Amino acid sequence: MDTRLRLAVLCGTALAAAGGAAWAWARLRRRTALPVARPAAALGAGDQGKGHSKQILVLGLDGAGKTSVLHCLATNHVKRSLAPTEGFNAVCVSTGESQMEFLEIGGSECLRSYWKMYLPKVLLLIYVVDSADHARLPVAKQLLHQMIQNNSTLPVVVLANKQDLEGAYCITDIHDALALSDIGDKRKMFLIGTHVAEDGSEISSSMKDAKELIAQLVLEAQ
Template identity: 70%
Template sequence: MERAKEKKREKGKEPEKEKMRGKGKEKEKRKEVEKKKSKEKVKEKEKEEKRSKEEEKRKEQETEKEQFKGKEKKEKDNNSILTKPPLEPREKNKQILVLGLDGAGKTSVLHSLALNRVQHSVAPTHGFNAVCINTEDSQMEFLEIGGSEPFRSYWEMYLSRGLLLVFVVDSADHNRLPEAKKHLHQLIGTNPILPLVVFANKQDLEAAYRITDIHEALALSEVGNDRKVFLFGTQVTENGSEIPSAMQDARDLIAHLAADMQ
């Protein structure tokens, strides 16, 4: 009798056990779902961070591009470049011509003379670059013409109307000094009395020829007895620093020669 009752009680407990097992499985299932959701949230967060970094990088690249464009535009504005030269040189207000091979440092020298401070130029002059320099007594108008092959055809055209010639050479570029000499002598050969001021530039470089070497390499002793010839060693080093005394002396001399030629 007692055994029968015990069996009956055990039988009654079975549904409860099944119910408890069902609850346990459901709880485990919920944990799995929550775990899966948690992983998905972590992945989504990682994706969001990656998108944020990519967006930040993109904005930085755009900012760099804008800064580069602004710098390039500023450089062009500083150079006052005229991409298309006038058909004829101006009759009035004769200019001081600044010529020389490409890479000699003409623009850097010219802007440094104008500002009385070292002003580097990294962009080559593609065309014409007009700069006015004021002194205590007068205003000088300089015209630089690009030194690369396409622009050399304009050199002689403007030389006939120039007050004087400033010719810039790279003292450290030994291989191109013969080329510079050839073009210089071709230019001055058309005008036997035009004053000549030569800037032996980049004197700060270790490989630079000294003044006496430049004088010989350019054969300046052969430019004519009736011509005023001057040779200055120049350098444009630390940006923003005051120009060397030699460049100040050269500027004063150019102003004096220009006044005499007008």
């Protein structure tokens, strides 16, 4: 992955209806277009990282769809979650001799104080926002900026979730609402439009792209 990459935006236009190919644009220093969701190599490839857990923190406001997204990433199938996570939810995804540990912390106000405690221990932050919850985007923005202001290099993947809902902001609007351009130049920052389909179905193409990107970032962090 190009080290000059500052922000990649995966555009999911009509993903829910068509399930078609998504396109990626990367903002480089010269604003050169670049596809970012490359097929990820096997997580156990080579000797590096064998037998080691790579923890990934999954955060976002309550109701953003974190648990449903995490289930998709772990199983490649859809299971919508109706109840918010009250506490912690840990899921391991194994590939060969390596594994990724996803740790979700609930997004209710009483649990947000725990978020920052776990940041120094993780390779990657996945931040899930509800694209249709316009009223709480300012809160989501504030919390994200507060969390990472003292960690200038932690990679961040923002999932603009629920793109299939009527009234959902497109990813460019989510980018502006979260002020992602203000987060800094040193870190790898990605914004991907996602949605969770019907129960029991295979995951959407946007979720597959997100999973491949996460796997690639974990490899690069080893």
